[in-house]
Amino acid sequence: MCGRLGCPGIFVITCSPHLSLLLRRSFSVITRNVSACISDIQKQSTQDGSCTQTIIYLKGCPLYCNWCPNPEFRNPGVRLLWDPIRAKHYEDGRIYSVQEVLELCLDNHDPVRRTVSGVTLTGGEAMMQHTFLHELLSHLKDLGVHTTVETTGYVPEAQFAKLLPLIDHLIFYLKHYEREAHRKITGVYNDLIIENLRNSLSGPSEVEVRLTLISGLNDRPEDAEGFARLLQRIGVKQVQLFPFNNQADPSGRHNAPDNASLFTELELAAYQEAFLSHRMNCS
Template identity: 30%
Template sequence: MMKAMIFNIQKFSLHDGPGIRTTVFFKGCPLACLWCHNPESQNERQDLLYDREKCVMCGMCAKVCPQDAITAVGDSMVTDLTKCDFCGRCVIYCIPGAREIAGKTYTVPEVLDQVLRDRTFYEESGGGVTLSGGEPLLHIDFAEELLRSLKEEGIHTAVDTSGAVPFEYLQRAAKYTDLFLYDLKLIAEEKHLEFTGGSNQEIRENLRKLTEIHDTIYLRIPIIEGVNAEDIFIEETLDLIAGLKIEEVHLLPYHSIAKHKYKKLGREYDDGAMQVPPSATMERFRKMFTEQGYKVKEGV
């Protein structure tokens, strides 16, 4: 049976579309944005997270690991991931909860079983289910089947996409998707490559083509001082979307809440160049969009 690697099924989500929602976070992403809030989503495979702050160095994880993958080095426990098969024993035996595995394979019926439990909340709040990630459409066969099944159940569906996928994937998802949350980060190609690790040509082209086949698209734009918080970026964005049917524009001010996740993954988080944008900048950008007739929301 078809399976996909999912790292979280988050209930009572209020920021991924209208009403109360359940958001299904898929692993794997074609981009690697420097500010990514879900670094555990980028890898298509499982990840092992270790929180040094919670670890009391009891050594239990090393004792129970069947692969002999964990060693105490100085004041922390180091895992040799080339040996680890993600059996999860160290997670179960770690009493302080310093260890965690991100990523589990699910079938479509397993996801449905989880998300349909909150049907009453969706109905009462005008909510539903959102597919996010990572990039959910990298798992297009699974995503299409899940979206189709949700529509059969009468559930409102949203897809949060980077747009960095073949257009055919967006077409297939569009048949069963009520709302697209479409991320746009930078317009200048060189900067896009520098800060996200990927080209934006396909993303820009896909946005235009998607507006031709779907009429409920919210554009989601992270605003990051030091990266894209400049009038020229907003002007270029306005040029790009001129004449396209964009239902709402969401401006998302940068924050570094996810910094601790990088540490747990053993990765560096270089936020030197990235800062929270001043509120005056956010207000100016909001005005630039509203003056062109767009409905704008901030921080959603």
């Protein structure tokens, strides 16, 4: 579920004494035993090279989506896996403390004063490791760093509500509008997901709703109408569609079933029309 990269909330990283003092104060109050299993940490520059986004892939996901391209992310711990190409075992993650991750996020001490655009937390389901997430997001917020979190929304309401004020940009992925169909393709019902989405719309975060359209699972005209009615009812104003064959998908990690067919422009336009007819922006 990797997020679309951008440069909101620019935070200038320098080697100034003031920043060093700020970092020392922030690190001094970090709970030392808070940690999380992370699969990867990446730094990605924007196209013009003016800023850098740190993307953190946390392990663990409560959903069992039929089309999941990274099923190893479901397990929240470090596992030893076999790589047949290199003919060797490797660990699919590593345990990081909050302090380690915070230092990695803020290590761009560039003499030409390049900037950090923010931090994106994804997974798996990043909110599964909610204690770690709360601590990390709290410190990033104190330091003025823009934060983005990608979520399936399948998180206990109390934990979701506690994290929401710390998130600048929330990317919410919906799998299916219908309760039983959602359980069939993900292993869980969507009641909790819908409630968390509804609550997020009245919170402080900018909320972006994304629908990954999987041929044979949620791509029919009646599916478009079902999504549109649900989202209009709970107050969503705008939706982004990502057909599985769309190369603009920012994550590049969505796969369709083997027997799936490609979306045509005409089919996508018809899908969008359902949302437009409900007075919702759709791109």
